[in-house]
Amino acid sequence: MSTSFRMHSKHNNPDEWLCMSNGGTAVFLSVLVLSGSRLAQEKKEKELIIWISEHDDTVRGRGCNGFDIEDIPWDFNNFERERSFILKVIEGAREKLGWETLHYEPNEAFVFSYLDTFKNLIINFDPVYIDKEA
Template structure:
């Protein structure tokens, strides 16, 4: 099963980026690792936490792909949020925090995937932002008693500094299989 990444629902097929399950998890690991290292503001941390949830062990096989427009962007902060995600992608290409994974990422594979994803993020514009996506996503945390994740932004003790999501650490989930 392949996962499809695109800017928005009506993106032409030739502008979509497809990866298998393991590949999707690996390139997203690279972004989440770099993003956990770089995130300073509440919004930056929220964007990385959202990305941590895009994992085969959480979403299921073939369900990790997403529209960039589905990310929890804000209209007012869009330019800085987009710039942050692009910085995360560039930092991931330098292998920032890749050594925290149990097994290494293969640079020759992951870098082109990061570049493809970066091109999609670069195409994202504020006109595609739907703040209902953000509000819906934020509502999940209090509903399941995990609002502290968005208040305290806990990190994994084992994977020093890795932001955790509703389901814990992304890398710990992988290790458990």
């Protein structure tokens, strides 16, 4: 099985999706959460990292941990600030923030590629897809 991350449910170009194996997804989510848990200061930032951590396959089951960027619990009115925080989390993961706590050494080539693709999804995400009622 594999996992896919898209911008939104109508994002029909698989060449722009982030797709990876279950093992790759586990590492990807781990490095994001390690970085984010060190960078989060405000309540909303902590909530965003908790939300990402809940997509670990031990919680949802293997192959069920992908999500669309629109699914992230964005606050429409604070979207740009929240996007900026997620981009800092991605950069922190690229700087190996928190990696010293892992019991293994992630394959940088794979992880950095995943982080770069995820960064592009975050940068290019149009907030018009945010569900303001959620």
